Amino acid sequence: MGKITTDKRAGFTLMELMVYIAIVGIVVIVAGQAFSNSTKMRVRTQSMLKASEVAENVAVIFKDDIAQMGAKSAMEAGSTDNGNNFGDVHTSVYMDPAPGSCSSADFSSFRMSASSDQSDLTIRRLRYDANGHYQAVEEVRWYVNDGKLIRSCKLVEKDAGLTVGADDPCGDVNGTAIEVEMAEGVETFNIIPARPGALGDAIQIFPAVGESEFRLVPRNDGTHVLLTVYNEGVAVNRGGTSQTLTGFHSNYNTSTQAVVAESERKVNEVIVVKNETLSEVSWQSLCAREGSHFTFEAGVEYEISFEIPYPGSSSDKSMMFVPGVDHMSVGLRNVETGDLPKVNNVVQLNDFMFFPPLDDKGGGMRSMRFTVPHTLENVCLAFTFACFSPLVAQGKVTITKLKVSKVPSSSYNFDGFESETHKTDKQNVKAFKIVLDVKRNGESGHVEMIVPTPSNGPTD
Known part of the structure; x- marks a missing residue:
């Protein structure tokens, strides 16, 4: 009697293969879209964080600069009181204390121009050594050029004993200002001076x-x-x-x-x-x-x-x-x-x-x-x-x-005081508001900050 054998090898029909391929395709598309969205979100988040980080770091540096604006008193090394008299005033820290007409004198330590969203601010302040002795008068400028925020610095005057080295952050007297790019992709750099004397004293x-x-x-x-x-x-x-x-x-x-x-x-x-x-x-x-x-x-x-x-x-x-x-x-x-x-x-x-x-x-x-x-x-x-x-x-x-x-x-009035058309009132400006927007890969970082400047003007 002969043997009857059965082929046990199993396979897919053409229809089953087509259904399987269709399901796999759908899963791949969905997974790919999810991965793409996740990647885009991660990139957006990283860009937002980076833009915010850049804006915040720049704002901190700007705050340090402007908070010292108008610093004018120093202890003089070698003076008769051994440098303990913190009261010698350097008038070159003022923008224009004696322009020929008292009505247009400018005892402030800043000048600025501004468009709707870009400001150009220049400030003056003293530089001290480690013992509080006078070294120089610095002029620092903040402005935007082609979407880049620039900080420049040069010396207006200096002590005879000060040597300006190659690594000095400021250019020498009568020299070229040292410029540093602080941020790119700057959409808004708006500096608003507080209305002087709006609230009076404490x-x-x-x-x-x-x-x-x-x-x-x-x-x-x-x-x-x-x-x-x-x-x-x-x-x-x-x-x-x-x-x-x-x-x-x-x-x-x-x-x-x-x-x-x-x-x-x-x-x-x-x-x-x-x-x-x-x-x-x-x-x-x-x-x-x-x-x-x-x-x-x-x-x-x-x-x-x-x-x-x-x-x-x-x-x-x-x-x-x-x-x-x-x-x-x-x-x-x-x-x-x-x-x-x-x-x-x-x-x-x-x-x-x-x-x-x-x-x-x-x-x-x-x-x-x-x-x-x-x-x-x-x-x-x-x-x-x-x-x-x-x-x-x-x-x-x-x-x-x-x-x-x-x-x-804490309650300064920022209502658009035009400082350059009211030069005699500029000395009474005691705070500035900064609005900074930095864009990175299409995402923006925003900072808004108020900085008191108590030394601006002829008296601290």
């Missing part, structure tokens, strides 16, 4: 406008211990134009010659209130009174300023203050809790540290500027002292000329 919010007296109230609540406070008339616990603090708590054990254990450490703190002669001694009650607590608006710039005079004697123990060991600071306190102000359990402003005079030249003004991310209400100003070195607690510290101010630089 707005004093404490003490009240026209007043100069204040009072420091010691805080005593367990971790804070009392100290002695007297005014310029040596009246204890009375306000005035100055407040002197003595009798600081020492966290240094003279017997063991070491800092006391952390659990035993205490600090001194005084709360700033308006000068009222009241029987109340509670810092919270006094702080809660009208005119002693503050509201700080979000995004608005404020300044705390005060002077610490030299104590009058090099033997005063406050001059034994050890930076990094002893602590002196000023900051805000919540009226109810006495703690740093918080929003949603997040501290909104930490204290600012400061030093007392460490020699006979260390006295002078201390100033701290700040903004807060959220509006703060019902807060007081406080000074905190913690002494850990052996002697500083035996000294005294005087605080005078204390002010809390609202700084107008």
Whole structure:
């Protein structure tokens, strides 16, 4: 009997192959489109990030330049006071202080021209050495040429001892300006000067406008211990134009010659209130009174300023203050809790540290500027002292000329002031607004920034 065999080799029919190829083709097309879109998105994102990075980097350099505009005072090396008089003014930093007619004098340190979206700005400022001595007057220009942002620099005048080397960023006096390309693909470079004097000086919010007296109230609540406070008339616990603090708590054990254990450490703190002669001694009650607590608006710039005079004697123990060991600071306190102000359990402003005079030249003004991310209400100003070195607690510290101010630089008016047609007003311009757009591979990076220039004009 013969064998019956079966061919077990399987295959695809033509129809099956056509369906299979069609499905594979669809998958390839979809995958290819997805890959193409992903690549395009990645390239676009990279271009956007690069354009933004370029714009931000250029804005930082521009800010550094323009913030120093008008710097005119320097210590002169070899002067009779050994270069300690920071007051010698170099008038060549002005654009045109004496053009022959006082009505058209230009005591500003800038000139500019602008179209709708491109500005050409030239500024002047001093160059200093490492010791603050005058070296030269620099003239820096920012302008756009064929879509490229250019920064150029040359010296207007210089000290006889200054040698301008090949690697100097500025051209020599009467020489050619050194030009550097800062960015390409610049679509907008618009510099807008603030309207001069639109808001006047800083707005004093404490003490009240026209007043100069204040009072420091010691805080005593367990971790804070009392100290002695007297005014310029040596009246204890009375306000005035100055407040002197003595009798600081020492966290240094003279017997063991070491800092006391952390659990035993205490600090001194005084709360700033308006000068009222009241029987109340509670810092919270006094702080809660009208005119002693503050509201700080979000995004608005404020300044705390005060002077610490030299104590009058090099033997005063406050001059034994050890930076990094002893602590002196000023900051805000919540009226109810006495703690740093918080929003949603997040501290909104930490204290600012400061030093007392460490020699006979260390006295002078201390100033701290700040903004807060959220509006703060019902807060007081406080000074905190913690002494850990052996002697500083035996000294005294005087605080005078204390002010809390609202700084107008956060609210400059940029309404298109024509600086070159109002030359006599240019010296009062104290801020500029920069708008910069840089395009990279079709994607744009945008920066908008306000830069204060406090030294522009005949006085700083």
